[in-house]
Amino acid sequence: MKIVVNGKVENTDQDTILNYILEKNLEPKTVIVEYNFKIVKKDTWNNVKIKDGDNLEILNFVGGG
Amino acid sequence: MDILKIGNKEFSNRLLTGTGKFSSKKLITEMLKASGSEMITVALRRVDFAAGNENIIEYIPKNVVLLPNTSGARTAEEAVRIARIAREAGCGDFIKIEIITDTKYLMPDNEETLKATKILVSEGFHVLPYVMPDLTYSYKLVEAGAAAVMPLGSPIGSNRGIRLKEVIQILIDNIDIPVIVDAGIGRPSQAAEAMEMGADAVLVNTAISAAEDPVAMGKAFSLAVQSGRMAYLAKLAEESKTANASSPLTGFLRE
Numbered sequence: 497m498k499i500v501v502n503g504k505v506e507n508t509d510q511d512t513i514l515n516y517i518l519e520k521n522l523e524p525k526t527v528i529v530e531y532n533f534k535i536v537k538k539d540t541w542n543n544v545k546i547k548d549g550d551n552l553e554i555l556n557f558v559g560g561g
Numbered sequence: 562m563d564i565l566k567i568g569n570k571e572f573s574n575r576l577l578t579g580t581g582k583f584s585s586k587k588l589i590t591e592m593l594k595a596s597g598s599e600m601i602t603v604a605l606r607r608v609d610f611a612a613g614n615e616n617i618i619e620y621i622p623k624n625v626v627l628l629p630n631t632s633g634a635r636t637a638e639e640a641v642r643i644a645r646i647a648r649e650a651g652c653g654d655f656i657k658i659e660i661i662t663d664t665k666y667l668m669p670d671n672e673e674t675l676k677a678t679k680i681l682v683s684e685g686f687h688v689l690p691y692v693m694p695d696l697t698y699s700y701k702l703v704e705a706g707a708a709a710v711m712p713l714g715s716p717i718g719s720n721r722g723i724r725l726k727e728v729i730q731i732l733i734d735n736i737d738i739p740v741i742v743d744a745g746i747g748r749p750s751q752a753a754e755a756m757e758m759g760a761d762a763v764l765v766n767t768a769i770s771a772a773e774d775p776v777a778m779g780k781a782f783s784l785a786v787q788s789g790r791m792a793y794l795a796k797l798a799e800e801s802k803t804a805n806a807s808s809p810l811t812g813f814l815r816e
Contacts, residue, residue, distance in 0.1 A: 502607040520608075526616035527608055528650040535649040553607065555646065557617045559586070560604025560632050561579030561717065561744075561766030 497548035514541035516552070528555040563794065565761055567600075567739055568655060568687025568708040570626055574599045575756065576786045577628070577741065578779065579766025586620045588775050593625055596779035600626040602657055602766065605643055605650075606633070618652075628689065630657040637676035644681050656681060657711070658690040667717040667744075671698045675705060682706035691743055694728040699736050710736060711764065713744035714755065718767040720747025723755055733759040749778075749785030756789025757797065 498505055510516040513531060517524055529536050530553035536544055546552075565572040578598040583589050593601065603617050621627065629647035634640035637660065644656040658681070660673045674690045675698060681688050687708040692698060694712035702710050712729050715721035722745060723729060733740050739761035746752050747768045755763050765782050772778035 502610075520610060522608060523616070526618075528605075528646060530646065535646055537649075555605055555650075556608050556615060557603045557629070557647075557650070557652070558606045558615060559580040559583060559589075559617055559770075560630055561581040561602050561764070 497546070499546060499549065500551045502552070502554055508546065511545060512542055513544045513546065513552070516546060517541065517554070520554075522554070526556055529553070530555070563790065565739060567689070567762075570600075570655075570687075572599045572626075572762070574783065574786075575762040575790055576752070576779075576783045577601070577743075577762055577764040578769060579764065580604075580617050580621070580770075581766050582770040583775060584770075586615070586617060588770075589617070589620045590622065591776045592769060592779035593622060595776045596769075596783040598625070598779065598783065600628050600655075602628045602630050602764070603652070604630050604632050605647055626655060627652045628655045628657050630659045630691075631677070632659045632661070634658075634660050634677075635662045635670075635673075636660065637673040637680065640673070640677040641680050644677075644686060645684075648686070654685060655687045655689065655708075658688060669693055669713070671695060674698075675701055678702055678705045678707050689741065694725050694732055696728070696731055696735060699732050703736060703738055707738060709739040709741050709761070711741045711743035714742050714751070715745030717744045719745050720768055721745050722747055722751040723758075726758070729755075729760070730758055749781045752782050753785040753789035753792075756786050757792045759793050762786075 532551050574597045576598045577600045579602040629652045631640035631643040640660050658674050658677050660670045661667050669691050678688045689709045691711045699710050714723040741762040742755040742760045743764040746765050752763045769775050769778045
């Protein structure tokens with residue numbers, strides 16, 4: 497299915513947010529996920545099913561002044 | 562004790578620092594230890610999948626208050642979104658509003674900043690807006706419930722010092738919430754200058770992180786801030802155009 501991640505269209509066969517994050521080799525503890533423009537808490541990532549056309553923003557804190 | 566209260570937190574150290582542009586993240590931890598800074602800024606960005614994710618937060622000791630910024634926001638709406646995400650991510654209730662469309666001088670948009678301040682205050686944030694020094698806007702920010710105002714001394718990262726001194730002095734003299742000089746401070750002496758003027762605190766990032774030894778520079782800034790604050794509290798002696806002898810003008814040995 498096609499989803500938009502951080503503004504770019506991509507294909508994925510991952511079924512949940514958690515699996516998507518793990519597939520990308522990201523440490524779940526350190527990233528923040530917006531699913532269709534709503535923040536989803538980490539403890540529910542396993543329950544959120546990814547559907548065709550979904551929008552994901554995957555964010556992290558970086559250095560800044 | 563000389564305590565600075567911002568929002569619901571009390572600070573004994575008046576140097577706020579930033580996490581931008583350190584050559585290694587470990588230096589942030591060491592700099593915080595050396596400077597004693599109790600509040601530090603972080604930014605929120607999309608994960609760079611090619612580079613892998615970093616977690617700047619783990620380099621910041623738990624006793625240091627996080628001040629996420631809304632850098633990258635061009636409108637109030639974007640700033641509000643970033644603030645909400647930062648809070649949801651466990652960064653606490655403090656937010657530095659930074660709304661910029663001008664890429665050459667990185668000057669903040671006071672109008673959008675005021676809008677975002679109103680919204681975020683109503684949502685329970687402690688709002689620290691980065692602003693172009695302006696008395697009227699500062700009054701409006703106070704009325705909107707901002708926790709502090711953060712006027713720039715000179716453009717971000719320029720290290721040019723407090724070029725907007727006259728206006729910043731007017732803010733310091735008239736604004737009842739903390740005035741924190743943010744941006745442009747390039748040297749410890751300039752930080753001391755801001756504190757002598759009566760600023761409640763300063764925020765320094767580039768001048769520390771881009772120094773050859775950021776840890777020692779963090780400490781140098783911290784000492785300068787303490788020194789400037791102490792001078793302000795001690796009340797400076799008056800200036801005059803001509804000399805005022807400091808030795809007695811009588812009892813000379815020449816007669």
